[in-house]
Amino acid sequence: MSKWIVDWSVLINGEDISQDLRPYLMNISATDKAGFSSDGCSLALDDRAGQIKLPSAGHKLIVKLEGQKIFEGITDRPDSSGSRSGGQKLAIKAKGFDERSKVKQPLFFHKDDATLEGFMKVAAKKAGFEIKVDPAFKEIFRDYWPANGESFLALGQRYAKEHNGAFKIRDKVAVLLPLGAANGLPVIKCTRPGNIISWRIKPRDLKRVFSGGSARYVDREKGEVVEVKRPYKADEIEDTALNAIRSTASDEKQALEQIKARESQGQREKASGTITIDLAPNAQAEGLCQVEGIKTGIDGTYRIESRTHKASRGSGATTALSLKDPQDGAGKREGKKAATPSPEPAPKPSGDGLNRNGRTGTQQ
Incomplete structure (x- = not known):
């Protein structure tokens, strides 16, 4: 049996079970994704003898590689697979949060004259979570915030998408923050x-390049739908191509927020x-x-x-x-190289067969 050449460790509910897993663990895969997808991890075990006891769901899993934590989350139900000639495997999978919680429970409430942070804190509390909202988002104000059957998870994903942000849940704490902001992570x-x-x-x-954005909102005083247009800062195409937002905003401020989010999203894409x-x-x-x-x-x-x-x-x-x-130069075309000047023709010898330097015309 081949040996591991990478240092790894696995902890379940704080207990290191690495030595017990060593004869069976075949590979480790851990994914961290921006936006609003949950972190994921999978441990593949060699179960050809069928001796591994099925682990329960809902345990806290921590995985480390070379001494550094690469995943922390909650285990799901195990997955068994195999074939007649390929043996038998058991996969232990985990996500960043416990899907058995109230994270997907529909919520029915609303909040008037509030900030996004205030609204999401109420939603988080009803689902049994805490939430940290980045300063760039916490002061977004609206006169009406509804939760008409949407879960805490769905609400966080919706507002993250609307403002080009990330919504992540790890254990019992959720975060809502803008994408592309300075974050101090290792380079x-x-x-x-x-x-x-x-x-x-x-x-x-170029499929995602636009010269500007447009959005519609309801003007309550005029009683009509108004369209607003704004050019983007980075204009890379000559013809006007607007990234039109299909949904209708509640007011002009929200419409401009949506256009700004689409501009930063376009830059990212x-x-x-x-x-x-x-x-x-x-x-x-x-x-x-x-x-x-x-x-x-x-x-x-x-x-x-x-x-x-x-x-x-x-x-x-x-x-x-x-x-x-x-x-920093990624995607920039290399500038035109300077043309190499052609050598000047040698001067013709004078009538007496001598140049100014005293050499004959054949001694160039």
Whole structure:
């Protein structure tokens, strides 16, 4: 049996069970994604003898690679798979929060003349959670906030999408914050030659490029629907192409907030790609990734949309990064090279066969 060459540890409810798992654990996969997708982890166990006891759901799982925590969440029900010739496997899966909680329970309430933070705190309390709202979002004010059968999870996802933010739940604490903001996360350097294993990067995607945005709102005084338009700061196309928002906002302020969110979303979506490197346990979603050594236009800084750590018995470990938001030269075309000047023709010899330097015309 091949041995692990990567240091790992698994804790269940605070108890280290690494030694008990060592004969059975085949591989580890842990994913952290920005936006409003939950963190995920999967442990694949060799269960060919059928001796592994089925673990219960709802346990707190912590996984570490090379001494660094790469996942913390709540276990789900195990998944058994196999075939006649392929043996039998047991997968222990986990998410960032307990799906058996009230996180998906429909809520029916409303709040008048309140901020987004105040509304979401009420929703979180009803579902049995706490929430931290970033200062960039907490003062967003509306005269009416409804929860008409939407769950706490659905509300957080909706407002995160509306304002180009991230909504994440880990254990009993939720966070709502803007995407692309300064966050102090470690910067991951990807170099070639160096730690890059493979890559596939498209630094500019014109399908998501717009020159401006438009949104509609209800003007209550006039009793009509009004459309507002705003140009984007980064204009990369000559023709006017507006990113029109289909839903109707309640007032002009909300309509302008939606246009601003779509502009930042468009900037983020200008690049797409993946890069696989040697294991980088400190890589996290929303951190920055610096790519160097590939070529001009590809090299630069990107935002990490998601990261997946994979470790296998006998095969080492890798980190796969999904990239967005090109910066620092990423996607910029190389400027035109200066034309090499052609040499000037040699001067013709004078009538006496001598040049000014005293040499004959044949002694150039």
